[in-house]
Amino acid sequence: MAIPVEAFFLTPDGEGTLQQQVRGMVMQGILSNLFPAGARLPSSRKLAEHLGTSRITVTLAYTDLVASDYLVSRGRSGYFVSESAPRKPEFQLPATSVATATDWSRAIGSRFSGSEIVTRPRNWRDYPYPFIYGQADARLFDHHNWRACALRALSPREFEATTLDQYDQDDPKLVDVVQRHILPRRGIRARPEQILITMGAQNALWMAAEILLTQRRVAVHENPCYPEQRKILERTRCTTVALDVDEGGLDPETLPDRVDVVFTTASHQCPTNVTMPVDRRRRLIELAARRGFVIVEDDYEFEIPDTAAPAPSLKAMDRGGAVVHVGSFSKSLFPGLRLGYLVADEAFIREARSLRALILRHPPGHIQRTAAYFLGLGHYDSQLNRMARAYRRRRAEMDAALRAHGLLHGPDHARGGSSFWIDAGEGVDTSALARNLLADGVVTEPGSVFFSDRPAGRRFFRLGYSSIDSGKIPEGIRRIAARLEQSGCTRP
Amino acid sequence: MAIPVEAFFLTPDGEGTLQQQVRGMVMQGILSNLFPAGARLPSSRKLAEHLGTSRITVTLAYTDLVASDYLVSRGRSGYFVSESAPRKPEFQLPATSVATATDWSRAIGSRFSGSEIVTRPRNWRDYPYPFIYGQADARLFDHHNWRACALRALSPREFEATTLDQYDQDDPKLVDVVQRHILPRRGIRARPEQILITMGAQNALWMAAEILLTQRRVAVHENPCYPEQRKILERTRCTTVALDVDEGGLDPETLPDRVDVVFTTASHQCPTNVTMPVDRRRRLIELAARRGFVIVEDDYEFEIPDTAAPAPSLKAMDRGGAVVHVGSFSKSLFPGLRLGYLVADEAFIREARSLRALILRHPPGHIQRTAAYFLGLGHYDSQLNRMARAYRRRRAEMDAALRAHGLLHGPDHARGGSSFWIDAGEGVDTSALARNLLADGVVTEPGSVFFSDRPAGRRFFRLGYSSIDSGKIPEGIRRIAARLEQSGCTRP
Incomplete structure (x- = not known):
């Protein structure tokens, strides 16, 4: 033929x-x-x-x-x-005589669905003013060198490191650069056995909760907070206490008498973005040591090099070893990478390593090796510098436009970061506002999902600037202010 | 300066x-x-x-x-x-006044460590006769085309698909090739909403156990079985029943009266490698439909194209939707990739998607896209063909050598696969044997870890041939037989 x-x-x-x-x-x-x-x-x-x-x-x-x-x-x-060319196998399927459908509502023993947190449309990239948070900006990413590092990690010389089953082990090269290159940026000294690579910060938080919490334990979290943080705690069935944050973040003096674990985003409170002052940090660590609780520090937002000296992490100040430090490359590289790390006492890391091995063995070899090269060769540092310049410009634009429209008052308690947390005022429903703004081509994130008491958060919203051009900021903010004007509500 | x-x-x-x-x-x-x-x-x-x-x-x-x-x-x-060159930040660390060490033995609420399963030395590659299981063979892997696909997935055009936070979503291109290209190989027709990409088969099994099992439920697993399978079930605190397998794998007639979930490796029983006959498969599915239990089919070993028609998966015969199918690319591509998939009723996949989102959001974008290209462009099929030829040659060598030394008798109940399960006979301790064989440069996997009753498994061992040269097989088997001869124990 x-x-x-x-x-x-x-x-x-x-x-x-x-x-x-x-x-x-x-x-x-x-x-x-x-x-x-x-x-x-x-x-x-x-x-x-x-x-x-x-x-x-x-x-x-x-x-x-x-x-x-x-x-x-x-x-x-x-x-x-070819006579031996690959073929799709063909089957004669033997018939089974029964076709009673399985009752899945009975078969499912634990439910996880039904509380999906949606704060923005999936097609946010199609809107001209995407004030969304936490996505990578292709224009700022050093794609060229990332590719070069990925290619190097793909070479046949690296076959074993990237393709073998490593059981419960990390790529030692990545642990090495995290230890020598990344952690010193946060003031942290750690030994390799105090470090574990994770599938991003959320994976690290989940593991920390699984290891530290039981039904009989008490966990404190910030309010408002990262919504997935609350879901993770709910799963453990522990008692949770939500502590309201102020312009200094979580206040250690408000901790309840009984507490086993405190989850905090000290450096950039999520979502308000405020930075916890050093005296509160010192106090929190003192209380942890004295009262024997553990602090899980979610350091999810990388430190943008700034003129002001960056605040050291809680872990850097922690002599007694009470802090479990969670880091992430989602903001500094990109979230689709799914890489983060845990730094904590060896006893904790040992449990986390075994738990990780149980649920997924280890993070994929190739992405670990690629990240190790990108960090180790100094590309990460240039990348942070480039992002810092762009973010500073955008933050200044945002600050000016928000103040011009009366959406921001008083001092800025945040140090850098990549978003603003706005109080739209008494009576405003920012979910309705967000829907209306979509028609104006503006994407915003309504605040209620961040609160334990959702209605209380209705007046707030978050404006991220990690994915929007500096030049588009004034017009975007103008449209937000115009919609708020229309709604005729009181401003704070 | x-x-x-x-x-x-x-x-x-x-x-x-x-x-x-x-x-x-x-x-x-x-x-x-x-x-x-x-x-x-x-x-x-x-x-x-x-x-x-x-x-x-x-x-x-x-x-x-x-x-x-x-x-x-x-x-x-x-x-x-440059004046604006990247710099490491320097800190003046504020001192904390207390340094009471945290009591981690108290702080840790749930323990996961302490039951690590080690069946082979980490440096197995340094031994001339590595009869180990489940690692990729660099000589058989199509590195050239994998690199080409990875490079394509690294192009700036793919930036969004590979770097963005996808919440709980998979790469639709990978789901598409799994649906149209991989599942038909196993006789399975599924819609995209019945498929979820996982971080390997173990991650899929863990999710299935978390969703389907509670303290009040009964899970059946095969004995011997994949040791991590037992650990995963133990974590859920359900009641477990270990069913002994025979030369047809798990026998549905031996199922206990009360059962909620049956975990089985029907196509290649792990570790004995036997294939469940079609009549048993039909019976198992009939019982599941009639009695309302769920079957989790761990199809971890890819189907090597063979002269014999491959047995369809349980899922292919499942009209009532009782089967949760677990697939993996660890054996057909490489385990360091950490990619697998779940195929099941939409209600189950919905829960698995939410659980995955909670613990790690989604598998990394770049590895999903690379795999999608490799599968979609037909390289996967050539890869399987190449592996099939090598594995057939190695299996024939193994079979001949094992029979020549009296280590294998009777018919081979396995269809392909990548290992042999050997009964060393009454009184032999294969852990001691494995230690002695290391001195001869031979790596074997002792059998006891696969058994619920470890001593009962002491006489068995596994010989994998996915990482050993065909030419080295006869000498490797000769050395094993010689050591067994020395031990002077009865042969079965």
């Missing part, structure tokens, strides 16, 4: 190079049993003519297909489908 | 190209505050001479450092450390 040239056609939305597309068409034909073993392929000249490509494109595709055993070459007779 | 050339030296074990090494030295000097802002770099001519490299190498490294703002170029005056 000879396969006719008509079996081949290029689609306008075909992906990859022409050579890849030709190869793909042959593979698909063979895998779907359209092209049987022994069938002759059109000559490269004929197929090239038919597709309107160069002959070398077809020849290279055919040669590649010979290497992967889809085709065999018989010299001047041309190319044929 | 002028930085002297003596500040630079190449180390013999330096990694990367010369250009990368030069760049790295400058970056490290700046980041460690050795080279202050405004300091002049040695001329490219001088530094090249000093290092014994070409001048263009130094010039290219300098140019790159200008682009990332470590250096500035002042025309003919040369290169200088």
